[in-house]
Amino acid sequence: xxxxxxxxSALSLHEGTSSALRCNFTTTTRSVQWFRQNSRGSLIxxxxxxxGTKENGRLxxxxxxxxxxxxxxxxxxxxxxxxxxxxxAEDSGGSNAKLTFGKGTKLSVKS
Amino acid sequence: NSKVIQTPRYLVKGQxxxxxxxxxxxxxxxxxxxxxxxxxNEFKFLINFQNQEVLQQIDxxxxxxxxxxxxxxxxxxxxxxxxxxxxxLYLCASSLGGNTGQLYFGEGSKLTVL
Numbered sequence: 001x002x003x004x005x006x007x008x009s010a011l012s013l014h015e016g017t018s019s020a021l022r023c024n025f026t027t028t029t030r031s032v033q034w035f036r037q038n039s040r041g042s043l044i045x046x047x048x049x050x051x052g053t054k055e056n057g058r059l060x061x062x063x064x065x066x067x068x069x070x071x072x073x074x075x076x077x078x079x080x081x082x083x084x085x086x087x088x089a090e091d092s093g094g095s096n097a098k099l100t101f102g103k104g105t106k107l108s109v110k111s
Numbered sequence: 112n113s114k115v116i117q118t119p120r121y122l123v124k125g126q127x128x129x130x131x132x133x134x135x136x137x138x139x140x141x142x143x144x145x146x147x148x149x150x151x152n153e154f155k156f157l158i159n160f161q162n163q164e165v166l167q168q169i170d171x172x173x174x175x176x177x178x179x180x181x182x183x184x185x186x187x188x189x190x191x192x193x194x195x196x197x198x199x200l201y202l203c204a205s206s207l208g209g210n211t212g213q214l215y216f217g218e219g220s221k222l223t224v225l
């Protein structure tokens with residue numbers, strides 16, 4: 001099976017509503033990163049977590065390394081939040097290890 | 112939010128031709144990664160470097176790709192003999208490494224192999 005299981009695969013939100021994306025990991029993970037990819041292909045790094053939670057504006061992410069999951073909460077969704085969101089897990093085999101990506105959540109925010 | 116520069120943005124090659132892409136990592140970032148993203152949005156790790164040294168690479172990269180990160184020059188990824196299945200978005204990312212391993216990606220080079 002996949003090392004990183006991301007859900008849902010697609011999500012549609014109305015402006016102003018909130019939701020959460022989730023990634024489950026099947027193996028020990030040193031850290032997790034969340035990215036948003038726009039239609040041009042540009043990947044923006046949203047969060048890097050080795051543990052705990054981080055918040056940036058309307059986005060909040062959490063990483064539980066013991067329970068092997070991470071979440072990304074989007075509050076008060078705006079049109080510009082549309083895009084494909086990826087989580088990526090850093091392999092536990094030493095520093096600078098490669099990331100394994102989930103298959104993405106395609107988010108559409110509608111007015 | 113990234114200052115990783117990738118060129119060219121698009122390239123079109125015939126089967127069997129060489130395809131070369133370049134990447135200038137963010138200033139001060141010693142660790143560079145190359146990923147391949149296919150049309151189904153799946154990411155495949157290809158190779159990573161710390162300064163000029165290869166840290167990890169997959170079998171495909173070792174056999175059909177040539178990659179380097181020379182000092183004072185852009186990093187490069189070259190496919191020696193392009194195949195149709197190589198059509199994808201090639202993404203370069205850099206990081207400070209260690210415990211500050213946040214990756215910053217360039218906009219990618221989209222390769223089409225006819």
